[in-house]
Structures are given as structure tokens and as C-alpha cells.
Amino acid sequence: MNDNDINNKLRHDAQLREAVWRHEQQSSPFPTGLNERVMQEVGKSEQNRRRTRHRVGMMLALTSAAACLLLFLLPHGGSTKEAVEETKTIVETMTETKTIAKTEVMALVEEKESVDLHKSVVGKKPRKKVRKIEPAIETKPVAQEQYADTLGNHIFQSPENVLIAMKMLEECDAVIRNELQEVRNNVIDATFRVAPPSGSAILVKDISGDLDVVDRERQRIIEL
Amino acid sequence: MNPCNVLGFFVYIRVEGIRKFMERETNEFINDLRRRKPAAQRRLLADYGPMVFRLVMRMVGQTEDAEEVYQDVFVKALTRISSFDERKASLATWLSRIAYNESVNHIRSRRMDFVLIDDNEMETAVEDIPSVNHDNEQVVLLLEQAMALLPTAEQMLLSLFYYENRSLQEIAYITDSKPTTIGSRLSRIRKKLYGLIQQFSEQ
Incomplete structure (x- = not known):
């Protein structure tokens, strides 16, 4: 018996069909408001989906922006070469300027020497021995040497590294200045307490934070 | 020309026209569902809801459980409508399949008894129906x-x-x-x- 035979045999059972129909009529009625609840659920899941998509989009955009920023800021193969070329050009220009300056100085010296010689000839003075000035020797560019920082990054690797190094130097300078100021203030304060210069002398701190002993009557700073 | 043949031809044209119209309507409806149009979603619930609820109710037994499963079925169907392939099955059959699977999952999660249909069962044709002497x-x-x-x-x-x-x-x-x-x-x-x-x- 194949599928069709079974199907036909089953389908033609009118009594069973009627029984199933009656059985189905007894089942629970469809609950009211159920479809509205489903629509609300679907709306919620739709909102969640949109929110998730928005979040993912934002994260992707941020990641791309961060990646672009990193690519732009971090030195890579191409930019290192460019930076070295840039540094070379600067050093070469500096060397050229130096050579030109040397040549000019030499020319001036020679001129002066010749004037002196002329004077000596007129005055029958013994001829001075003219010092032979050697032509300017081209120096090797200094900047080609790489100065590495504590982390091993070359300072002249890129303009950004030079900027960072300069900023760090400025910060160091400020720290040293503050330390010196503090030491100086401590010394002045201690000296003033141990041996005050006069009765009208007072300790005054100026805008920059420096302590000074001022004579109130004369309105002058007293050097301790 | 036989008038019956002419009439038959016109009936065929008419039936074919209705069939094509219905097919186009169904395709538009499915496309609207895929575009997540609320009107189409409401129509799906109104048209197929009772059938799905009946199936779920028959399987899980309790009204509260059936309502829960019913919600899951339609949330799943409406969010995954893009995966519906009309060449494999009709929309009603596809929804029934989701309803069946969701009900089975629910029954399993509640550790209720359910006899799954097993393909390895002996496929024996049953011929001998006992005779019943009743009207x-x-x-x-x-x-x-x-x-x-x-x-x-x-x-x-x-x-x-x-x-x-x-x-x-x-x-x-x-x-x-x-x-x-x-x-x-x-x-x-x-x-x-x-x-x-x-x-x-x-x-």
C-alpha cells in the first residue's frame, strides 16, 4: 500500500473526520487580547533589534575612527622614511648655511689681511705672515645619528617624536625650576627666622611664588 | 465548436486568473511581512492565529502555557520571516512547523510527557479495522x-x-x-x- 492509498483510505473515513471536527469544536476559544500582546512583544523585540543595531553601528564607527586616528598618529614604514628624509634636508640646509657663513667670514678675514698688508707696505713695516685659512670642510650631518629614548624609540624618527621630546624637556625644566624655587624659599625663610635684618623687615611672596625680605619702611627688597 | 468546451475554457481562464491573483496577493503579503509592516503583521495574526493556537493548545494542554508558546511562535515567525521560503512550504505550514517545534521545546522544558514521531517505527499498513455494530x-x-x-x-x-x-x-x-x-x-x-x-x- 503506497502513500496515496493510505491517504485515500484515511481521508474517506467520514466518521472519524466528524469526530475530529466535534473534538476540535470543544477546544478552548481563542483568548481575547492575545494578538495585541504579541504585537507589543514584537514591537519590543523590534526596538531591541534597532537598539542593538545602533549600538553595533556606533561601536563600528568609533572603532574605525580610532583605527584611522592610530594610523595617522603612529609612525609607520612610510612616515619613518619621510621623517628621515625631512631631517636629512634640514641638516643639509643647516650645513650649507654654515659653509656659506664660514666662506663669508673667510672672505672678510682675507680682506682685512690684505688691508693690513697694504698698510705694512706703505709704512715699510715687515710683511706679516698671512695665515693660511683652510677651506671649509663639509661636516657630516649630525642629525643622522639617532638618539634613542629610554623606551628605545628614536627621537628623530618622526616630527611627532621630536615634539614629544621637546614637551618632556619643557616639563623637566619646569620641575627643576620649581625645585630651585622651593630650595631658595626655604633658605630665605630659615635665614629670616634665625637672623631678621631689621624690625621693619617682613617676608613677602610675589606672584611667581618667590619669597623675598622687604623693608616695610623703605619699600625695598633686602638681599640676605 | 462544442459550447461545453467554450464554457470550460472560460471557466479555466477565470480560475487561472483567480489563482494568479491569489498568488500575487500572497507574495505581496509576504513581502510586507518581510518589510515588517505592522498592518501585515496584524493580518498574519488574525488569519493564522486561531490555527496556530489550536495546534499549540492541542500539544501543551494548558491555556496559560499555550498563550506563552503562541507568543513565542509569532515573535519568532515575525522576526525570522526573511528565512521563510515559499517554495518549500506555505505560510500556514511554515507557521505550524514553528508552533510544533516551540511546543515540543516547551514540553521538554516542563518535563512533560510527549511521544515524538519516530521515523524508525515499523511502517506497517493497518488494514484490519475492527467492525463496529453501531449507527x-x-x-x-x-x-x-x-x-x-x-x-x-x-x-x-x-x-x-x-x-x-x-x-x-x-x-x-x-x-x-x-x-x-x-x-x-x-x-x-x-x-x-x-x-x-x-x-x-x-x-
Whole structure:
């Protein structure tokens, strides 16, 4: 018996069909408001989906922006070469300027020497021995040497590294200045307490934070 | 020219026209569902909701559980409508399949008893239906009583076949089974029902 035979045999059972129909009529009625609840659920899941998509989009955009920023800021193969070329050009220009300056100085010296010689000839003075000035020797560019920082990054690797190094130097300078100021203030304060210069002398701190002993009557700073 | 042939031709044209119109309508409806249009979603719930609820109710038994599963079915169907392939099954069959799977998952999560349709069952054709010496109305009443004693899976199969008028292929798609298995299963259920009403009459 194949599928069709079974199907036909089953389908033609009118009594069973009627029984199933009656059985189905007894089942629970469809609950009211159920479809509205489903629509609300679907709306919620739709909102969640949109929110998730928005979040993912934002994260992707941020990641791309961060990646672009990193690519732009971090030195890579191409930019290192460019930076070295840039540094070379600067050093070469500096060397050229130096050579030109040397040549000019030499020319001036020679001129002066010749004037002196002329004077000596007129005055029958013994001829001075003219010092032979050697032509300017081209120096090797200094900047080609790489100065590495504590982390091993070359300072002249890129303009950004030079900027960072300069900023760090400025910060160091400020720290040293503050330390010196503090030491100086401590010394002045201690000296003033141990041996005050006069009765009208007072300790005054100026805008920059420096302590000074001022004579109130004369309105002058007293050097301790 | 035979007037019957002419009439037949016009009837054919008319029926074909209606069929094409219905097909176009269904395609537009599915496209609207894919575009997540609320009007289409409401129509889907109104048109297919009772059928899905009946199936779920038949399987899980309790109204509260059936409502929960029903919500899950439609949320799943409406969010995954893009995966619906009209060449594989109709929208009703696809929804029934989701409903069946969700109900089975619910039953399993509640550790309730449910007999799954097994393809490895002996596919034996059942020929010998016991003869019943009752009138038609009495047989129907007895069959109805006997149906209440069947497991939920068997009641669901009978409902799909006799009430929803689904083919064996469609039921096989819904239950992820083989049409032959479904046929054998239905034959066995029928035999069981007639056996039960014979027992009732003997008592």
C-alpha cells in the first residue's frame, strides 16, 4: 500500500473526520487580547533589534575612527622614511648655511689681511705672515645619528617624536625650576627666622611664588 | 465548436486568473511581512492565529502555557520571516512547523510527557479495522470519546489531517518526519480508536 492509498483510505473515513471536527469544536476559544500582546512583544523585540543595531553601528564607527586616528598618529614604514628624509634636508640646509657663513667670514678675514698688508707696505713695516685659512670642510650631518629614548624609540624618527621630546624637556625644566624655587624659599625663610635684618623687615611672596625680605619702611627688597 | 468546451475554457481562464491573483496577493503579503509592516503583521495574526493556537493548545494542554508558546511562535515567525521560503512550504505550514517545534521545546522544558514521531517505527499498513455494530451517530460519539484518551501527539496528528486538511507531506514537513511514517502513524491511530470504541461497546 503506497502513500496515496493510505491517504485515500484515511481521508474517506467520514466518521472519524466528524469526530475530529466535534473534538476540535470543544477546544478552548481563542483568548481575547492575545494578538495585541504579541504585537507589543514584537514591537519590543523590534526596538531591541534597532537598539542593538545602533549600538553595533556606533561601536563600528568609533572603532574605525580610532583605527584611522592610530594610523595617522603612529609612525609607520612610510612616515619613518619621510621623517628621515625631512631631517636629512634640514641638516643639509643647516650645513650649507654654515659653509656659506664660514666662506663669508673667510672672505672678510682675507680682506682685512690684505688691508693690513697694504698698510705694512706703505709704512715699510715687515710683511706679516698671512695665515693660511683652510677651506671649509663639509661636516657630516649630525642629525643622522639617532638618539634613542629610554623606551628605545628614536627621537628623530618622526616630527611627532621630536615634539614629544621637546614637551618632556619643557616639563623637566619646569620641575627643576620649581625645585630651585622651593630650595631658595626655604633658605630665605630659615635665614629670616634665625637672623631678621631689621624690625621693619617682613617676608613677602610675589606672584611667581618667590619669597623675598622687604623693608616695610623703605619699600625695598633686602638681599640676605 | 462544442459550447461545453467554450464554457470550460472560460471557466479555466477565470480560475487561472483567480489563482494568479491569489498568488500575487500572497507574495505581496509576504513581502510586507518581510518589510515588517505592522498592518501585515496584524493580518498574519488574525488569519493564522486561531490555527496556530489550536495546534499549540492541542500539544501543551494548558491555556496559560499555550498563550506563552503562541507568543513565542509569532515573535519568532515575525522576526525570522526573511528565512521563510515559499517554495518549500506555505505560510500556514511554515507557521505550524514553528508552533510544533516551540511546543515540543516547551514540553521538554516542563518535563512533560510527549511521544515524538519516530521515523524508525515499523511502517506497517493497518488494514484490519475492527467492525463496529453501531449507527453512524453512535460511532462518531464513541470516536470522540476515544480521541480524548489519545496522547497529545496523536491528537495533534488527527487534527492536522482531518481538521486542517493537511496532506501527509505537509504534516511530515511540520513534524520533521517522512510522509510514509505519518501515514503509518495515522493508520495505527485510526485502528487504535476503532479498537477503543469496540472495547467501549463490549463494556
